[in-house]
Amino acid sequence: MALFTRAPKAEPILGQNRVVAAILGLLTWIIGLLFFFPLFWLVLNGFKEESVANASPTLVFDPTTDRFCDVTATSKWVSWFTELTNLCQPSEVTGGGLLTFSEAFSNSFWIVLISTVLVMILAVPAAYALAIRPMRKWRDVLFFFISTKFLPIVGIIMPVWIIARDLNLLGTRTVLVILYTAMNLPLAVWMLRSFFAEVPKELIEAAQIDGCSLMGQLRQVILPIVAPGLAATALLCVIFAWNEFFFAIQLNPTGASTMPVWVNAQQNFQGQFLAELSAASVLATFPVVIAGWVAQKRMIRGLAMGAIK
Amino acid sequence: MAEVRYEAASRLYPGAEEPAVNKLNLDIADGELLVLVGPSGCGKSTALRMLAGLETVTSGSVHINGVDVTLKPPQDRDIAMVFQNYALYPSMTVAQNMGFALKQAKVPKAEREAQVREAARILDLTEYLDRKPKNLSGGQRQRVAMGRAIVRKPQVFLMDEPLSNLDAKLRVQTRTELVDLQARLGVTTVYVTHDQVEAMTMGDRVAVLKFGELQQVDAPRTLYSAPANKFVAGFIGSPAMNLLDAEDVDGAPGIAGAAIPLEESVLSQLKSQDLDQVAVGVRPEHLTLGTTGIEGEVTVVEELGSESFVHVTVSHRGEPTTLVVRDRGETETGRGDRVKVDFGGPIHVFGSDGLRVEA
Ligand SMILES: Nc1ncnc2c1ncn2[C@@H]1O[C@H](COP(=O)(O)OP(=O)(O)OP(=O)(O)O)[C@@H](O)[C@H]1O
Ligand SMILES: [Mg+2]
Numbered sequence: 001m002a003l004f005t006r007a008p009k010a011e012p013i014l015g016q017n018r019v020v021a022a023i024l025g026l027l028t029w030i031i032g033l034l035f036f037f038p039l040f041w042l043v044l045n046g047f048k049e050e051s052v053a054n055a056s057p058t059l060v061f062d063p064t065t066d067r068f069c070d071v072t073a074t075s076k077w078v079s080w081f082t083e084l085t086n087l088c089q090p091s092e093v094t095g096g097g098l099l100t101f102s103e104a105f106s107n108s109f110w111i112v113l114i115s116t117v118l119v120m121i122l123a124v125p126a127a128y129a130l131a132i133r134p135m136r137k138w139r140d141v142l143f144f145f146i147s148t149k150f151l152p153i154v155g156i157i158m159p160v161w162i163i164a165r166d167l168n169l170l171g172t173r174t175v176l177v178i179l180y181t182a183m184n185l186p187l188a189v190w191m192l193r194s195f196f197a198e199v200p201k202e203l204i205e206a207a208q209i210d211g212c213s214l215m216g217q218l219r220q221v222i223l224p225i226v227a228p229g230l231a232a233t234a235l236l237c238v239i240f241a242w243n244e245f246f247f248a249i250q251l252n253p254t255g256a257s258t259m260p261v262w263v264n265a266q267q268n269f270q271g272q273f274l275a276e277l278s279a280a281s282v283l284a285t286f287p288v289v290i291a292g293w294v295a296q297k298r299m300i301r302g303l304a305m306g307a308i309k
Numbered sequence: 310m311a312e313v314r315y316e317a318a319s320r321l322y323p324g325a326e327e328p329a330v331n332k333l334n335l336d337i338a339d340g341e342l343l344v345l346v347g348p349s350g351c352g353k354s355t356a357l358r359m360l361a362g363l364e365t366v367t368s369g370s371v372h373i374n375g376v377d378v379t380l381k382p383p384q385d386r387d388i389a390m391v392f393q394n395y396a397l398y399p400s401m402t403v404a405q406n407m408g409f410a411l412k413q414a415k416v417p418k419a420e421r422e423a424q425v426r427e428a429a430r431i432l433d434l435t436e437y438l439d440r441k442p443k444n445l446s447g448g449q450r451q452r453v454a455m456g457r458a459i460v461r462k463p464q465v466f467l468m469d470e471p472l473s474n475l476d477a478k479l480r481v482q483t484r485t486e487l488v489d490l491q492a493r494l495g496v497t498t499v500y501v502t503h504d505q506v507e508a509m510t511m512g513d514r515v516a517v518l519k520f521g522e523l524q525q526v527d528a529p530r531t532l533y534s535a536p537a538n539k540f541v542a543g544f545i546g547s548p549a550m551n552l553l554d555a556e557d558v559d560g561a562p563g564i565a566g567a568a569i570p571l572e573e574s575v576l577s578q579l580k581s582q583d584l585d586q587v588a589v590g591v592r593p594e595h596l597t598l599g600t601t602g603i604e605g606e607v608t609v610v611e612e613l614g615s616e617s618f619v620h621v622t623v624s625h626r627g628e629p630t631t632l633v634v635r636d637r638g639e640t641e642t643g644r645g646d647r648v649k650v651d652f653g654g655p656i657h658v659f660g661s662d663g664l665r666v667e668a
Contacts, residue, residue, distance in 0.1 A: 224400035
């Protein structure tokens, strides 16, 4: 998740030595670059020939977009509408068992979109109830939600796999939609609750007195106020679902799978694949980085919502 | 148009030991402006919110226009409320804020806009109709909150300290505007404040609360001239009444060794009481500085221009006690002067039960 903000030029802290400040500044840059470097190298490798990528590391090379073409070569662009209509069927394994880029992309797109919409539809009323009309022991309820995240996924993959098999859901996008919804729901409820709790109680009372129904209060008064929080929550759900790999590879390793599985499939055992893998990784990371960058401002406002009036 | 009635209405908050409002009985006439006043935490807001339907009535009942609304939700009570922090909808413009209730009531758009414009005209808000609340000053926000209430033409207005976020000058100005507006609209209004000056200047009648119990409800003048008990006597009036435990001076209540001139009927009622438990009260304007009376020393002079308040320390029940005396403006009296304080007006006497002893 890329969240670069431009901080206002730092005021020197009173009594702090200029040299110390300079060293601290330098250190910050170094650490920042250290974090950024692998990503940078990944992008660079994506533009190299296989042989160059596998040779000793270099910054000087002839950039080429061939690797990007290679990994997306088998692309067969399908209309998203038809994709949606057969979302519930296990899709055919195409291209000799290989997942194509366009398939993986549209699978990811739809799985992420639908699971996030479901999460929001379920989480908003739950968060409303917990924040604005809490019942007795609401804290326990909240704790129960988050406690579902304590289990390591590896620990439950067996039962999940068996249930999916018995329901005939292995290899479908549906199973991932369900799992991603379940996976993100506790987080979304947790986050949204804190945003809802920020809404002044008097506003809701004023709406009640103005003759507003429960749905009306939610739609016309509360949601406009928590909109940045909603956006931030939805974005996090999108990112987590987009990046999810373990469920995808376990339950859905073939044609109906997602971008991370597709990236993984770019490895092969017959030759060099570093450049292709890099190109594929870049393609898989790209949408999330873009989304994060576009939503950056809203997101930070959402995450820091306590500060808005 | 409606009258409001509280019938032994109580509110006990879950977990609290004492009710926040205790068996409140109150009748508010159609078109009346009733002010609820009392010190912080006495249950004013709670009483108001019980009428609004925002707070459960744990026992007793609340009636609007003869209809028992105790169990009705706020939506069904046809009331409008102005909150202390105004509670304007931040995402809506001034016009949308004011028209919100009408929109909920499915009033056609054209009619709604006409009513909003009319209210905006009355409150001088026309040029701000398209602004968001965050781009308004405190005074303008207050007027929008008022506007939101009057657009509705509700049965009852409820106001919870609507002026307390304004600066002193604007508060005084808005106060008179509000009284005028209320009188013109003729809508029954319950107004909560902790400021007794606001209560006295605005209310047709004023209800004084203490610890959730109604102490007295009367016209401001009566409240001032005939406080029903010690608490009301001390609470109403600024500066406060001089309220002292009486001294026994030859079998009659006195202050600092001087017997108080009291009517025969009052004295006879006090016969049976322990004079040490009796309290006497005199307002500063009913004491005079002169050549006769209780001797004391001036410790503070508060000069207000048109008048001044002189604090005189006298020896009462063997202890230095301060009496506040009103004097004319630009008084010559100064700190350290030895003066004499005499009675020059009505004196209030409260029996050992704290209640007023009427002549
Ligand atoms: N939600 C609540 N839960 C429990 N007790 C409450 C609650 N709200 C108010 N109280 C208590 O009830 C009493 C009356 O509160 P209320 O808000 O009516 O006072 P008030 O007269 O409006 O005071 P102020 O002038 O400070 O606004 C107080 O002692 C308060 O602590
Ligand atoms: Mg209050």
